[in-house]
Amino acid sequence: MSGLSAELKQVFKEHGDKARPVKQAAVLGAGIMGGGITITSAAHGVPVIMKDIAQEQLDLGMKTATSQVNRLVKKEQMTQEQANQVLATIEPTLEYEGFDKVDGVIEAVVENLGLKHKVLDQLEAVVRKDTLIATNTSSLRIDDIGQHMKHPERFVGMHFFNPVPVMPLVEIIQGTRTSDESVSTAVTWALKMGKTPIVVQDCPGFLVNRILTAYTRAFLQLIEEGADFEHVDKSMEAFGWPMGPAYLEDVIGIDTGSHVSDVISAGYPERMPHIENDAFRLMKSKDRLGQKNGKGFYEYTPDDSGRPQKHSSAEVHELLKAIQPNGQKDVSVEEIQQRMMLAMITEAVHCLEDKVVNSAEELDTALLMGVGFPRDKGGAIRYADSLGAKAILEQCEQYRHLGTQYEPTATIRKLAETGGSFYDEFPAGN
Numbered sequence: 113m114s115g116l117s118a119e120l121k122q123v124f125k126e127h128g129d130k131a132r133p134v135k136q137a138a139v140l141g142a143g144i145m146g147g148g149i150t151i152t153s154a155a156h157g158v159p160v161i162m163k164d165i166a167q168e169q170l171d172l173g174m175k176t177a178t179s180q181v182n183r184l185v186k187k188e189q190m191t192q193e194q195a196n197q198v199l200a201t202i203e204p205t206l207e208y209e210g211f212d213k214v215d216g217v218i219e220a221v222v223e224n225l226g227l228k229h230k231v232l233d234q235l236e237a238v239v240r241k242d243t244l245i246a247t248n249t250s251s252l253r254i255d256d257i258g259q260h261m262k263h264p265e266r267f268v269g270m271h272f273f274n275p276v277p278v279m280p281l282v283e284i285i286q287g288t289r290t291s292d293e294s295v296s297t298a299v300t301w302a303l304k305m306g307k308t309p310i311v312v313q314d315c316p317g318f319l320v321n322r323i324l325t326a327y328t329r330a331f332l333q334l335i336e337e338g339a340d341f342e343h344v345d346k347s348m349e350a351f352g353w354p355m356g357p358a359y360l361e362d363v364i365g366i367d368t369g370s371h372v373s374d375v376i377s378a379g380y381p382e383r384m385p386h387i388e389n390d391a392f393r394l395m396k397s398k399d400r401l402g403q404k405n406g407k408g409f410y411e412y413t414p415d416d417s418g419r420p421q422k423h424s425s426a427e428v429h430e431l432l433k434a435i436q437p438n439g440q441k442d443v444s445v446e447e448i449q450q451r452m453m454l455a456m457i458t459e460a461v462h463c464l465e466d467k468v469v470n471s472a473e474e475l476d477t478a479l480l481m482g483v484g485f486p487r488d489k490g491g492a493i494r495y496a497d498s499l500g501a502k503a504i505l506e507q508c509e510q511y512r513h514l515g516t517q518y519e520p521t522a523t524i525r526k527l528a529e530t531g532g533s534f535y536d537e538f539p540a541g542n
Protein backbone atom coordinates (compact mmCIF):
# COMPACT_ATOMS: atom_id res chain seq x y z
CA MET A 113 0.00 0.00 0.00
CA SER A 114 2.96 2.31 0.46
CA GLY A 115 3.63 4.40 -2.60
CA LEU A 116 -0.05 4.96 -3.36
CA SER A 117 -1.23 8.56 -3.66
CA ALA A 118 -3.33 10.27 -0.97
CA GLU A 119 -6.20 10.35 -3.51
CA LEU A 120 -6.16 6.58 -3.96
CA LYS A 121 -5.94 5.98 -0.21
CA GLN A 122 -8.98 8.26 0.14
CA VAL A 123 -10.81 6.13 -2.47
CA PHE A 124 -10.14 3.04 -0.32
CA LYS A 125 -11.34 4.85 2.78
CA GLU A 126 -14.60 5.82 1.09
CA HIS A 127 -15.17 2.19 0.09
CA GLY A 128 -14.58 1.26 3.74
CA ASP A 129 -17.37 3.64 4.80
CA LYS A 130 -19.84 1.97 2.44
CA ALA A 131 -18.76 -1.67 2.97
CA ARG A 132 -20.59 -4.39 4.88
CA PRO A 133 -18.23 -6.16 7.28
CA VAL A 134 -17.01 -9.66 6.34
CA LYS A 135 -16.39 -11.43 9.64
CA GLN A 136 -17.01 -15.00 8.49
CA ALA A 137 -16.04 -16.10 4.99
CA ALA A 138 -16.42 -19.17 2.80
CA VAL A 139 -14.44 -20.33 -0.21
CA LEU A 140 -15.78 -22.80 -2.77
CA GLY A 141 -13.11 -24.98 -4.32
CA ALA A 142 -9.95 -25.99 -2.44
CA GLY A 143 -7.69 -26.02 -5.51
CA ILE A 144 -4.70 -23.84 -6.36
CA MET A 145 -6.64 -20.58 -6.02
CA GLY A 146 -9.26 -21.55 -3.43
CA GLY A 147 -6.59 -22.96 -1.11
CA GLY A 148 -4.50 -19.79 -1.47
CA ILE A 149 -7.48 -17.48 -0.84
CA THR A 150 -8.49 -19.52 2.22
CA ILE A 151 -5.12 -19.27 3.95
CA THR A 152 -4.76 -15.59 3.04
CA SER A 153 -8.16 -14.73 4.52
CA ALA A 154 -7.62 -16.84 7.66
CA ALA A 155 -4.13 -15.44 8.24
CA HIS A 156 -5.63 -11.93 8.20
CA GLY A 157 -8.23 -12.70 10.82
CA VAL A 158 -11.27 -13.70 8.74
CA PRO A 159 -12.27 -17.34 9.46
CA VAL A 160 -13.13 -19.47 6.41
CA ILE A 161 -15.35 -22.42 5.63
CA MET A 162 -13.55 -24.14 2.73
CA LYS A 163 -15.89 -26.32 0.70
CA ASP A 164 -15.01 -28.74 -2.07
CA ILE A 165 -16.65 -31.82 -3.58
CA ALA A 166 -13.53 -33.99 -3.18
CA GLN A 167 -12.04 -34.96 0.20
CA GLU A 168 -8.56 -35.28 -1.31
CA GLN A 169 -8.75 -31.65 -2.50
CA LEU A 170 -9.73 -30.53 1.00
CA ASP A 171 -6.80 -32.49 2.42
CA LEU A 172 -4.50 -30.90 -0.14
CA GLY A 173 -5.92 -27.44 0.68
CA MET A 174 -5.23 -27.97 4.40
CA LYS A 175 -1.75 -29.30 3.67
CA THR A 176 -0.96 -26.20 1.59
CA ALA A 177 -2.39 -23.93 4.30
CA THR A 178 -0.26 -25.67 6.94
CA SER A 179 2.93 -25.30 4.92
CA GLN A 180 2.12 -21.61 4.28
CA VAL A 181 1.79 -20.79 7.98
CA ASN A 182 4.80 -22.95 8.86
CA ARG A 183 6.82 -20.83 6.47
CA LEU A 184 5.70 -17.71 8.34
CA VAL A 185 6.69 -19.34 11.65
CA LYS A 186 10.11 -20.18 10.21
CA LYS A 187 10.56 -16.56 9.09
CA GLU A 188 9.53 -15.51 12.62
CA GLN A 189 6.58 -13.55 11.23
CA MET A 190 4.22 -15.66 13.33
CA THR A 191 4.54 -17.81 16.46
CA GLN A 192 3.63 -21.51 16.34
CA GLU A 193 0.69 -20.72 18.61
CA GLN A 194 -0.61 -18.06 16.21
CA ALA A 195 -0.15 -20.47 13.31
CA ASN A 196 -2.22 -23.10 15.11
CA GLN A 197 -4.91 -20.48 15.82
CA VAL A 198 -5.05 -19.49 12.14
CA LEU A 199 -5.39 -23.11 11.02
CA ALA A 200 -8.14 -23.66 13.60
CA THR A 201 -10.21 -20.93 11.89
CA ILE A 202 -10.32 -22.93 8.64
CA GLU A 203 -13.19 -25.38 8.45
CA PRO A 204 -12.85 -27.86 5.58
CA THR A 205 -16.16 -29.39 4.51
CA LEU A 206 -17.99 -31.26 1.77
CA GLU A 207 -21.34 -29.79 2.85
CA TYR A 208 -23.04 -26.38 2.82
CA GLU A 209 -23.48 -26.43 6.59
CA GLY A 210 -22.93 -23.09 8.30
CA PHE A 211 -23.27 -21.05 5.08
CA ASP A 212 -26.22 -19.13 6.57
CA LYS A 213 -23.69 -17.41 8.89
CA VAL A 214 -21.32 -16.40 6.14
CA ASP A 215 -20.90 -12.70 5.17
CA GLY A 216 -18.86 -13.28 2.02
CA VAL A 217 -18.16 -16.26 -0.29
CA ILE A 218 -15.50 -16.52 -2.99
CA GLU A 219 -16.20 -19.09 -5.67
CA ALA A 220 -13.00 -20.68 -7.03
CA VAL A 221 -14.26 -23.85 -8.73
CA VAL A 222 -12.97 -24.88 -12.16
CA GLU A 223 -13.37 -22.40 -15.02
CA ASN A 224 -16.58 -23.71 -16.56
CA LEU A 225 -19.64 -21.50 -17.06
CA GLY A 226 -22.18 -24.31 -16.58
CA LEU A 227 -20.53 -25.44 -13.34
CA LYS A 228 -20.35 -21.87 -12.05
CA HIS A 229 -24.10 -21.40 -12.77
CA LYS A 230 -24.85 -24.60 -10.85
CA VAL A 231 -22.70 -23.64 -7.89
CA LEU A 232 -24.21 -20.12 -7.67
CA ASP A 233 -27.68 -21.64 -7.72
CA GLN A 234 -26.76 -23.89 -4.78
CA LEU A 235 -25.11 -20.99 -2.96
CA GLU A 236 -28.06 -18.61 -3.25
CA ALA A 237 -30.25 -21.29 -1.66
CA VAL A 238 -28.07 -21.52 1.47
CA VAL A 239 -26.64 -18.03 2.15
CA ARG A 240 -28.43 -14.92 3.43
CA LYS A 241 -29.85 -12.47 0.91
CA ASP A 242 -27.17 -9.90 1.74
CA THR A 243 -24.16 -12.25 1.65
CA LEU A 244 -21.54 -11.05 -0.82
CA ILE A 245 -20.87 -13.65 -3.50
CA ALA A 246 -17.63 -13.25 -5.46
CA THR A 247 -16.12 -15.22 -8.32
CA ASN A 248 -12.42 -15.66 -8.95
CA THR A 249 -12.95 -16.28 -12.67
CA SER A 250 -10.01 -15.38 -14.88
CA SER A 251 -11.74 -15.25 -18.26
CA LEU A 252 -15.55 -15.39 -17.99
CA ARG A 253 -17.74 -12.26 -17.86
CA ILE A 254 -19.31 -11.43 -14.49
CA ASP A 255 -22.63 -10.70 -16.21
CA ASP A 256 -22.57 -14.13 -17.89
CA ILE A 257 -21.75 -16.01 -14.70
CA GLY A 258 -24.40 -14.13 -12.70
CA GLN A 259 -27.09 -14.13 -15.39
CA HIS A 260 -29.52 -16.46 -13.56
CA MET A 261 -28.95 -15.11 -10.05
CA LYS A 262 -31.90 -14.04 -7.91
CA HIS A 263 -29.81 -11.29 -6.28
CA PRO A 264 -27.19 -10.27 -8.86
CA GLU A 265 -26.57 -6.99 -7.02
CA ARG A 266 -24.47 -8.87 -4.44
CA PHE A 267 -22.38 -10.62 -7.11
CA VAL A 268 -18.89 -9.29 -7.92
CA GLY A 269 -15.59 -10.50 -9.38
CA MET A 270 -12.56 -10.84 -7.11
CA HIS A 271 -9.75 -11.85 -9.43
CA PHE A 272 -6.75 -12.97 -7.38
CA PHE A 273 -3.43 -13.76 -9.01
CA ASN A 274 -1.39 -16.94 -8.56
CA PRO A 275 0.23 -17.60 -6.08
CA VAL A 276 -2.39 -15.87 -3.93
CA PRO A 277 -0.37 -15.47 -0.69
CA VAL A 278 2.41 -13.72 -2.66
CA MET A 279 0.69 -11.66 -5.36
CA PRO A 280 -0.54 -8.33 -3.97
CA LEU A 281 -3.15 -7.47 -6.61
CA VAL A 282 -6.88 -8.27 -6.69
CA GLU A 283 -9.01 -6.98 -9.55
CA ILE A 284 -12.50 -6.18 -8.21
CA ILE A 285 -14.87 -6.54 -11.13
CA GLN A 286 -18.16 -4.71 -11.20
CA GLY A 287 -20.78 -6.33 -13.44
CA THR A 288 -23.58 -4.20 -14.84
CA ARG A 289 -25.91 -5.39 -12.03
CA THR A 290 -23.36 -5.34 -9.17
CA SER A 291 -24.25 -2.76 -6.52
CA ASP A 292 -21.75 -0.14 -5.39
CA GLU A 293 -22.11 -1.49 -1.86
CA SER A 294 -20.97 -4.95 -3.02
CA VAL A 295 -17.95 -3.41 -4.78
CA SER A 296 -17.06 -1.53 -1.59
CA THR A 297 -17.46 -4.70 0.48
CA ALA A 298 -15.16 -6.64 -1.86
CA VAL A 299 -12.57 -3.81 -1.89
CA THR A 300 -12.57 -3.63 1.90
CA TRP A 301 -12.34 -7.40 2.32
CA ALA A 302 -9.38 -7.53 -0.11
CA LEU A 303 -7.66 -4.74 1.86
CA LYS A 304 -8.23 -6.71 5.04
CA MET A 305 -6.49 -9.66 3.36
CA GLY A 306 -3.45 -7.43 2.87
CA LYS A 307 -4.08 -7.00 -0.87
CA THR A 308 -4.30 -3.96 -3.13
CA PRO A 309 -7.72 -3.98 -4.81
CA ILE A 310 -8.25 -2.19 -8.12
CA VAL A 311 -11.85 -1.77 -9.28
CA VAL A 312 -12.38 -2.60 -12.95
CA GLN A 313 -15.38 -2.99 -15.24
CA ASP A 314 -16.60 -6.24 -16.74
CA CYS A 315 -14.97 -6.66 -20.16
CA PRO A 316 -13.02 -9.48 -21.84
CA GLY A 317 -9.75 -9.89 -19.90
CA PHE A 318 -10.78 -7.26 -17.35
CA LEU A 319 -7.75 -4.95 -17.05
CA VAL A 320 -4.42 -6.72 -16.51
CA ASN A 321 -4.88 -9.70 -18.84
CA ARG A 322 -6.39 -7.48 -21.54
CA ILE A 323 -3.30 -5.24 -21.57
CA LEU A 324 -0.98 -8.23 -21.27
CA THR A 325 -2.69 -9.82 -24.29
CA ALA A 326 -1.92 -6.76 -26.44
CA TYR A 327 1.72 -7.15 -25.38
CA THR A 328 1.97 -10.91 -26.04
CA ARG A 329 0.29 -10.45 -29.42
CA ALA A 330 3.01 -7.92 -30.36
CA PHE A 331 5.46 -10.69 -29.51
CA LEU A 332 3.63 -13.22 -31.73
CA GLN A 333 3.66 -10.74 -34.59
CA LEU A 334 7.41 -10.19 -34.25
CA ILE A 335 8.02 -13.95 -34.34
CA GLU A 336 5.77 -14.38 -37.38
CA GLU A 337 7.80 -11.68 -39.14
CA GLY A 338 10.99 -13.66 -38.49
CA ALA A 339 12.40 -12.22 -35.24
CA ASP A 340 14.35 -14.54 -32.95
CA PHE A 341 12.40 -15.18 -29.71
CA GLU A 342 15.51 -15.28 -27.53
CA HIS A 343 16.55 -11.91 -28.93
CA VAL A 344 13.06 -10.55 -28.14
CA ASP A 345 13.31 -11.92 -24.58
CA LYS A 346 16.74 -10.35 -24.07
CA SER A 347 15.53 -7.02 -25.49
CA MET A 348 12.57 -6.87 -23.09
CA GLU A 349 14.71 -7.97 -20.15
CA ALA A 350 17.12 -5.15 -21.05
CA PHE A 351 14.11 -2.81 -20.92
CA GLY A 352 13.58 -3.93 -17.32
CA TRP A 353 11.05 -6.80 -17.44
CA PRO A 354 11.91 -9.62 -15.01
CA MET A 355 11.50 -12.07 -17.89
CA GLY A 356 10.93 -11.75 -21.63
CA PRO A 357 7.58 -12.70 -23.23
CA ALA A 358 8.58 -16.22 -24.37
CA TYR A 359 9.97 -17.11 -20.96
CA LEU A 360 6.90 -15.57 -19.29
CA GLU A 361 4.62 -17.75 -21.41
CA ASP A 362 6.65 -20.83 -20.42
CA VAL A 363 6.15 -19.94 -16.75
CA ILE A 364 2.38 -19.31 -17.13
CA GLY A 365 1.95 -22.48 -19.21
CA ILE A 366 1.55 -22.10 -22.98
CA ASP A 367 -1.81 -23.94 -23.05
CA THR A 368 -3.28 -21.66 -20.36
CA GLY A 369 -1.68 -18.50 -21.75
CA SER A 370 -2.75 -19.13 -25.32
CA HIS A 371 -6.32 -20.00 -24.27
CA VAL A 372 -6.58 -16.76 -22.28
CA SER A 373 -5.08 -14.79 -25.17
CA ASP A 374 -7.54 -16.36 -27.68
CA VAL A 375 -10.58 -15.69 -25.47
CA ILE A 376 -9.57 -12.07 -24.89
CA SER A 377 -8.62 -11.46 -28.55
CA ALA A 378 -12.08 -12.68 -29.60
CA GLY A 379 -13.51 -9.82 -27.52
CA TYR A 380 -11.62 -7.16 -29.53
CA PRO A 381 -11.71 -8.49 -33.09
CA GLU A 382 -10.77 -5.17 -34.69
CA ARG A 383 -7.53 -4.66 -32.80
CA MET A 384 -6.82 -8.31 -32.06
CA PRO A 385 -7.61 -10.31 -35.21
CA HIS A 386 -6.70 -13.96 -35.76
CA ILE A 387 -2.94 -14.48 -36.08
CA GLU A 388 -2.26 -16.89 -38.93
CA ASN A 389 1.19 -18.03 -37.80
CA ASP A 390 0.75 -18.24 -34.05
CA ALA A 391 3.85 -19.46 -32.16
CA PHE A 392 1.77 -20.35 -29.05
CA ARG A 393 -0.52 -22.59 -31.12
CA LEU A 394 2.53 -24.25 -32.67
CA MET A 395 4.13 -24.89 -29.27
CA LYS A 396 0.87 -26.32 -27.93
CA SER A 397 0.47 -28.64 -30.94
CA LYS A 398 3.97 -30.02 -30.26
CA ASP A 399 3.09 -30.56 -26.57
CA ARG A 400 5.60 -27.91 -25.55
CA LEU A 401 3.60 -26.42 -22.68
CA GLY A 402 6.38 -24.62 -20.81
CA GLN A 403 7.89 -25.27 -17.40
CA LYS A 404 5.00 -27.54 -16.40
CA ASN A 405 6.20 -30.31 -18.73
CA GLY A 406 9.83 -29.25 -18.96
CA LYS A 407 9.72 -27.93 -22.53
CA GLY A 408 8.30 -24.81 -24.11
CA PHE A 409 10.18 -22.06 -25.93
CA TYR A 410 13.05 -23.18 -23.71
CA GLU A 411 13.87 -26.51 -22.09
CA TYR A 412 14.00 -26.93 -18.33
CA THR A 413 15.98 -29.11 -15.96
CA PRO A 414 15.79 -28.86 -12.17
CA ASP A 415 18.77 -27.33 -10.31
CA ASP A 416 20.07 -28.63 -6.95
CA SER A 417 17.14 -27.09 -5.09
CA GLY A 418 14.62 -28.41 -7.62
CA ARG A 419 14.01 -25.04 -9.35
CA PRO A 420 13.67 -25.23 -13.15
CA GLN A 421 16.67 -23.85 -15.03
CA LYS A 422 16.11 -22.79 -18.65
CA HIS A 423 18.25 -23.80 -21.62
CA SER A 424 18.09 -22.88 -25.29
CA SER A 425 16.64 -25.49 -27.60
CA ALA A 426 17.90 -25.86 -31.16
CA GLU A 427 14.74 -27.88 -31.88
CA VAL A 428 12.48 -24.91 -31.10
CA HIS A 429 14.41 -22.56 -33.38
CA GLU A 430 13.99 -25.14 -36.14
CA LEU A 431 10.28 -25.61 -35.37
CA LEU A 432 9.54 -21.90 -35.51
CA LYS A 433 10.78 -21.68 -39.11
CA ALA A 434 7.49 -23.33 -40.09
CA ILE A 435 5.54 -20.24 -39.01
CA GLN A 436 7.95 -17.66 -40.42
CA PRO A 437 6.81 -17.50 -44.08
CA ASN A 438 9.34 -14.82 -44.99
CA GLY A 439 12.25 -16.46 -43.21
CA GLN A 440 14.25 -15.03 -40.34
CA LYS A 441 14.93 -11.36 -39.85
CA ASP A 442 17.12 -9.18 -37.65
CA VAL A 443 15.01 -6.74 -35.69
CA SER A 444 16.76 -4.09 -33.62
CA VAL A 445 16.47 -3.98 -29.84
CA GLU A 446 14.98 -0.49 -30.16
CA GLU A 447 12.26 -1.62 -32.58
CA ILE A 448 11.38 -4.63 -30.41
CA GLN A 449 11.09 -2.52 -27.28
CA GLN A 450 9.08 0.18 -29.03
CA ARG A 451 6.60 -2.22 -30.65
CA MET A 452 6.06 -4.34 -27.52
CA MET A 453 5.62 -1.32 -25.25
CA LEU A 454 3.55 0.70 -27.71
CA ALA A 455 1.07 -2.18 -28.08
CA MET A 456 0.74 -2.21 -24.30
CA ILE A 457 0.41 1.59 -24.01
CA THR A 458 -2.28 1.91 -26.69
CA GLU A 459 -4.38 -0.87 -25.11
CA ALA A 460 -3.88 0.74 -21.69
CA VAL A 461 -5.14 4.07 -23.06
CA HIS A 462 -8.14 2.28 -24.60
CA CYS A 463 -8.90 0.87 -21.13
CA LEU A 464 -8.84 4.39 -19.66
CA GLU A 465 -11.01 5.77 -22.47
CA ASP A 466 -13.47 2.87 -22.05
CA LYS A 467 -13.53 3.58 -18.28
CA VAL A 468 -12.50 -0.01 -17.50
CA VAL A 469 -10.47 1.53 -14.70
CA ASN A 470 -10.91 4.88 -13.07
CA SER A 471 -7.45 6.43 -13.20
CA ALA A 472 -3.97 6.21 -14.68
CA GLU A 473 -2.57 5.51 -11.22
CA GLU A 474 -4.89 2.54 -10.64
CA LEU A 475 -4.03 1.13 -14.06
CA ASP A 476 -0.29 1.43 -13.42
CA THR A 477 -0.63 -0.01 -9.92
CA ALA A 478 -2.38 -3.06 -11.40
CA LEU A 479 0.41 -3.59 -13.96
CA LEU A 480 3.18 -3.15 -11.38
CA MET A 481 1.55 -5.62 -8.99
CA GLY A 482 -0.08 -8.02 -11.44
CA VAL A 483 2.49 -8.58 -14.23
CA GLY A 484 5.80 -7.34 -12.86
CA PHE A 485 5.94 -4.20 -15.01
CA PRO A 486 9.45 -2.69 -14.61
CA ARG A 487 9.23 -0.76 -11.33
CA ASP A 488 11.57 2.06 -12.36
CA LYS A 489 9.29 2.91 -15.32
CA GLY A 490 6.26 3.21 -12.98
CA GLY A 491 3.69 1.48 -15.22
CA ALA A 492 2.57 1.76 -18.87
CA ILE A 493 0.95 5.16 -18.46
CA ARG A 494 3.72 6.67 -16.33
CA TYR A 495 6.16 5.43 -18.98
CA ALA A 496 3.98 6.94 -21.74
CA ASP A 497 4.02 10.27 -19.89
CA SER A 498 7.80 10.10 -19.60
CA LEU A 499 8.00 9.80 -23.41
CA GLY A 500 5.26 12.38 -23.98
CA ALA A 501 2.08 11.94 -26.04
CA LYS A 502 3.74 13.56 -29.08
CA ALA A 503 6.45 10.86 -29.18
CA ILE A 504 3.78 8.17 -28.67
CA LEU A 505 1.81 9.56 -31.61
CA GLU A 506 4.95 9.52 -33.79
CA GLN A 507 5.59 5.88 -32.88
CA CYS A 508 1.96 5.03 -33.66
CA GLU A 509 2.42 6.60 -37.10
CA GLN A 510 5.65 4.69 -37.62
CA TYR A 511 4.06 1.29 -36.82
CA ARG A 512 0.39 1.64 -37.76
CA HIS A 513 0.96 -0.24 -41.06
CA LEU A 514 1.40 -3.32 -38.84
CA GLY A 515 -2.22 -3.26 -37.70
CA THR A 516 -4.97 -1.33 -35.94
CA GLN A 517 -3.44 -2.08 -32.53
CA TYR A 518 -1.02 0.76 -33.29
CA GLU A 519 -3.76 3.18 -34.35
CA PRO A 520 -3.46 6.26 -32.07
CA THR A 521 -6.47 6.66 -29.78
CA ALA A 522 -8.43 9.93 -29.44
CA THR A 523 -6.63 10.76 -26.16
CA ILE A 524 -3.18 10.15 -27.64
CA ARG A 525 -4.02 12.57 -30.48
CA LYS A 526 -5.48 15.14 -28.12
CA LEU A 527 -2.57 15.12 -25.66
CA ALA A 528 -0.04 15.19 -28.51
CA GLU A 529 -1.75 18.40 -29.59
CA THR A 530 -2.13 20.03 -26.16
CA GLY A 531 1.07 18.72 -24.57
CA GLY A 532 -0.96 17.42 -21.61
CA SER A 533 -0.18 14.32 -19.58
CA PHE A 534 -2.16 11.07 -19.28
CA TYR A 535 -1.92 11.29 -15.48
CA ASP A 536 -3.65 14.72 -15.50
CA GLU A 537 -6.21 13.48 -18.02
CA PHE A 538 -7.17 10.45 -15.87
CA PRO A 539 -6.59 11.50 -12.22
CA ALA A 540 -7.29 9.27 -9.21
CA GLY A 541 -10.27 9.93 -6.97
CA ASN A 542 -12.31 11.85 -9.58
Ligand SMILES: NC(=O)c1ccc[n+]([C@@H]2O[C@H](COP(=O)([O-])OP(=O)(O)OC[C@H]3O[C@@H](n4cnc5c(N)ncnc54)[C@H](O)[C@@H]3O)[C@@H](O)[C@H]2O)c1
Nearest residue numbers: 141142143144145146164165169220221222223249250274
Ligand atom coordinates in the same frame (compact mmCIF):
# COMPACT_ATOMS: atom_id res chain seq x y z
N1 LIG B 1 -4.73 -21.10 -11.55
C1 LIG B 1 -4.56 -19.82 -11.81
O1 LIG B 1 -3.45 -19.35 -12.08
C2 LIG B 1 -5.74 -18.89 -11.72
C3 LIG B 1 -5.52 -17.50 -11.59
C4 LIG B 1 -6.62 -16.65 -11.44
C5 LIG B 1 -7.91 -17.17 -11.46
N2 LIG B 1 -8.10 -18.53 -11.62
C6 LIG B 1 -9.48 -19.03 -11.60
O2 LIG B 1 -9.75 -19.61 -10.33
C7 LIG B 1 -10.70 -20.67 -10.48
C8 LIG B 1 -10.13 -21.95 -9.88
O3 LIG B 1 -8.92 -22.26 -10.55
P1 LIG B 1 -7.83 -23.25 -9.92
O4 LIG B 1 -6.61 -23.09 -10.75
O5 LIG B 1 -7.77 -23.05 -8.45
O6 LIG B 1 -8.52 -24.66 -10.23
P2 LIG B 1 -8.24 -26.09 -9.55
O7 LIG B 1 -8.59 -27.09 -10.59
O8 LIG B 1 -6.90 -26.12 -8.91
O9 LIG B 1 -9.33 -26.14 -8.37
C9 LIG B 1 -10.71 -26.21 -8.59
C10 LIG B 1 -11.35 -26.88 -7.40
O10 LIG B 1 -12.77 -26.80 -7.51
C11 LIG B 1 -13.30 -27.98 -6.98
N3 LIG B 1 -14.70 -28.12 -7.39
C12 LIG B 1 -15.19 -28.56 -8.57
N4 LIG B 1 -16.55 -28.51 -8.54
C13 LIG B 1 -16.90 -28.02 -7.32
C14 LIG B 1 -18.14 -27.76 -6.70
N5 LIG B 1 -19.30 -27.98 -7.33
N6 LIG B 1 -18.13 -27.26 -5.45
C15 LIG B 1 -16.97 -27.04 -4.79
N7 LIG B 1 -15.76 -27.28 -5.34
C16 LIG B 1 -15.73 -27.77 -6.59
C17 LIG B 1 -12.37 -29.06 -7.49
O11 LIG B 1 -12.51 -30.28 -6.74
C18 LIG B 1 -11.02 -28.38 -7.26
O12 LIG B 1 -10.53 -28.63 -5.97
C19 LIG B 1 -11.02 -20.74 -11.96
O13 LIG B 1 -12.18 -19.99 -12.21
C20 LIG B 1 -9.79 -20.11 -12.60
O14 LIG B 1 -10.08 -19.55 -13.87
C21 LIG B 1 -7.05 -19.39 -11.74
